[in-house]
Amino acid sequence: MRVKINWDALGITASLACAIHCALLPLFLTSLPVLGVEIINNAFFEYFMIFLAFGVGAWALYHGWKKHHHQKMPLILFSIGMACLLLKEIWHDQHIFFLVPAVSLIVAGHYYNYRLCRKANHCHANDCNHDKLVA
Structure with missing residues (x-):
């Protein structure tokens, strides 16, 4: 049995997890420094999360581009968003101005x-019969 992974769903999940991390982590984990754990404003952890999200997201977008729609716009939007995340790490004072567009x-x-992949529907001229109605 072959398991199919929905890379778009995984990419969206990773992006949303990153957004939740950026927004909620300071609220819930403010007691960690008392325990000796410094995860907030930890540059290594922040860059690791960004590169992890980039790896998963880029793979999802590559899969959609290669197998379904051959359009570059999803990758362009994603890349600009990831660049904004990196800029957020460089200019901490302006982080909210980079975070909101990055996540968006x-x-x-x-x-x-996802929409382009669904629109492509693995449909080729000789393989699809658009006139049939599924009951």
Whole structure:
């Protein structure tokens, strides 16, 4: 039995997990420094999460581009969003100005990729019969 992975769903999940991490982690984990654990504002952890999200997201978008729609716009939206995440790490004082567009663009790229993949529907001229109605 072969398991199929929905890479778009995984990419969207990783992007949303990143957004939740950025928004809620400071609220819930403010007691960690008292315990000796420094995860908030930990540059290594932040860059690791960004590169992990980039890897999963890029794979999902590549899969959609290669197998379904051959459109570059989802990858462009995603890449600009990821660049905003990196800029957020460089200019901490302006983080909210980079975070909101970053998350919006990353999710928009995945959503657009998802829509294009569904529109392609693995349908080729000789393989599909658009006139049939499924009851």
